[in-house]
Amino acid sequence: xxxxxxxxxxxxxxxxxxxxxxxxxxxxxxxxxxxxxxxxxxxxxxxxxxxxxxxxxxxxxxxxxxxxxxxxxxxxxxxxxxxxxxxxxxxxxxxxxxxxxxxxxxxxxxxxxxxxxxxxxxxxxxxxxxxxxxxxxxxxxxxxxxxxxxxxxxxxxxxxxxxxxxxxxxxxxxxxxxxxxxxxxxxxxxxxxxxxxxxxxxxxxxxxxxxxxxxxxxxxxxxxxxxxxxxxxxxxxxxxxxxxxxxxxxxxxxxxxxxxxxxxxxxxxxxxxxxxxxxxxxxxxxxxxxxxxxxxxxxxxxxxxxxxxxxxxxxxxxxxxxxxxxxxxxxxxxxxxxxxxxxxxxxxxxxxxxxxxxxxxxxxxxxxxxxxxxxxxxxxxxxxxx
Ligand SMILES: NC(=O)c1ccc[n+]([C@@H]2O[C@H](COP(=O)([O-])OP(=O)(O)OC[C@H]3O[C@@H](n4cnc5c(N)ncnc54)[C@H](O)[C@@H]3O)[C@@H](O)[C@H]2O)c1
Ligand SMILES: O=c1ccn([C@@H]2O[C@H](COP(=O)(O)OP(=O)(O)O[C@H]3OC[C@@H](O)[C@H](O)[C@H]3O)[C@@H](O)[C@H]2O)c(=O)[nH]1
Numbered sequence: 001x002x003x004x005x006x007x008x009x010x011x012x013x014x015x016x017x018x019x020x021x022x023x024x025x026x027x028x029x030x031x032x033x034x035x036x037x038x039x040x041x042x043x044x045x046x047x048x049x050x051x052x053x054x055x056x057x058x059x060x061x062x063x064x065x066x067x068x069x070x071x072x073x074x075x076x077x078x079x080x081x082x083x084x085x086x087x088x089x090x091x092x093x094x095x096x097x098x099x100x101x102x103x104x105x106x107x108x109x110x111x112x113x114x115x116x117x118x119x120x121x122x123x124x125x126x127x128x129x130x131x132x133x134x135x136x137x138x139x140x141x142x143x144x145x146x147x148x149x150x151x152x153x154x155x156x157x158x159x160x161x162x163x164x165x166x167x168x169x170x171x172x173x174x175x176x177x178x179x180x181x182x183x184x185x186x187x188x189x190x191x192x193x194x195x196x197x198x199x200x201x202x203x204x205x206x207x208x209x210x211x212x213x214x215x216x217x218x219x220x221x222x223x224x225x226x227x228x229x230x231x232x233x234x235x236x237x238x239x240x241x242x243x244x245x246x247x248x249x250x251x252x253x254x255x256x257x258x259x260x261x262x263x264x265x266x267x268x269x270x271x272x273x274x275x276x277x278x279x280x281x282x283x284x285x286x287x288x289x290x291x292x293x294x295x296x297x298x299x300x301x302x303x304x305x306x307x308x309x310x311x312x313x314x315x316x317x318x319x320x321x322x323x324x325x326x327x328x329x330x331x332x333x334x335x336x337x338x339x340x341x342x343x344x345x346x347x348x349x350x351x352x353x354x355x356x357x358x359x360x361x362x363x364x365x366x367x368x369x370x371x372x373x374x375x376x377x378x379x380x381x382x383x384x385x386x
Pocket of ligand 1: 020021022023024025026027045046047048072073074075092093094095096097112116134135136137138208209210211212213218
């Protein structure tokens with residue numbers, strides 16, 4: 001492999017990365033990228049490894065010896081500090097991060113996103129190790145514009161909705177809206193990391209992903225996850241399409257999101273990994289401001305794309321409305337709109353997303369169809385117990 005150069009033309013030295021949560025959606029793509037395109041070594045920590053099995057076996061893989069899986073629950077495992085010490089860089093992805101859990105399992109959510117991340121920050125700080133921590137776009141909460149009267153012309157002014165790392169406030173709902181337990185825990189760990197940087201010199205980078213989507217995201221209920229489980233919207237809608245049932249639009253599907261293709265987003269993370277001088281001390285939005293849709297529009301687009309890739313006809317009524325109380329239970333609330341400002345990541349790392357929403361849905365739904373259609377057919381053909 002030819003020597004890799006950083007953005008300032010200096011050769012990049014091979015490093016050892018302790019990746020916590022490496023068996024998840026983002027972790028699996030990051031491991032894949034690091035194995036295929038870099039000489040870096042990965043200590044992959046997680047409770048599961050199904051999504052990275054193809055990278056771990058067989059021993060004849062070209063990167064064998066550069067990735068090591070450690071089945072560790074960071075809540076209670078004394079091996080954590082030793083693994084962080086062995087690495088040059090720690091990347092923490094571990095979290096409970098599906099909205100269906102925020103209001104129904106708020107304690108687990110807060111523990112996972114704040115308490116369990118504390119030792120990771122502490123070990124990095126005490127051992128002078130660099131940390132890349134995964135936060136979320138949810139720390140912005142709601143936009144300022146959402147509090148304006150419905151007919152206010154200011155709602156169209158980007159100053160009232162574009163989310164900027166260094167100036168936008170974090171606006172959450174009341175405490176009884178337990179949806180915000182996740183965003184609040186993520187905000188507090190961001191503040192703690194920032195303070196470790198300011199007071200103890202911790203070298204850190206904070207990533208705020210804006211709805212990264214693609215293959216291997218979450219699970220399909222009843223196939224590779226619990227039948228009653230509620231994953232994030234891509235997997236919910238994929239599941240509905242695979243089962244030929246209407247897509248459920250929560251509270252009318254009026255919320256807006258920007259979606260970025262996981263492979264574009266991983267390029268940004270690799271730039272952070274390999275350009276510490278440009279990434280340390282920064283918080284980065286990572287998203288695609290050009291891919292904005294309402295959830296209703298997302299449902300329509302996914303239905304069209306799925307019809308194309310599966311060859312199956314569209315349902316007569318492709319979607320139905322459900323209330324958030326019915327879908328998520330008491331205490332749910334929502335972010336109204338999420339447009340990332342890209343100034344900082346552009347200036348520091350020269351990164352821009354490339355893939356359109358249509359194209360990323362086409363490759364993702366092709367994967368979903370190929371991976372799950374047969375299994376769904378089989379499971380639906382099974383007689384149900386009476
Ligand atoms: N995907 C997105 O669009 C998105 C958006 C915003 C923020 N994030 C953040 O990015 C990170 C990764 O997200 P993801 O989409 O890959 O989620 P994911 O659920 O697929 O991955 C998280 C992984 O962490 C592991 N994990 C959780 N608790 C653990 C523990 N105690 N010990 C060991 N491993 C543990 C899980 O088993 C899982 O494999 C999370 O911190 C999430 O909050 C993701
Ligand atoms: O079947 C569904 C699922 C979801 N939705 C809606 O679709 C929107 C997106 O829902 P997602 O489950 O993908 O999650 P959100 O975008 O709200 O939050 C996510 O944002 C960033 C990360 O930190 C987390 O991965 C998650 O909190 C929400 O408005 C939700 O109410 C539906 O209308 N129908």
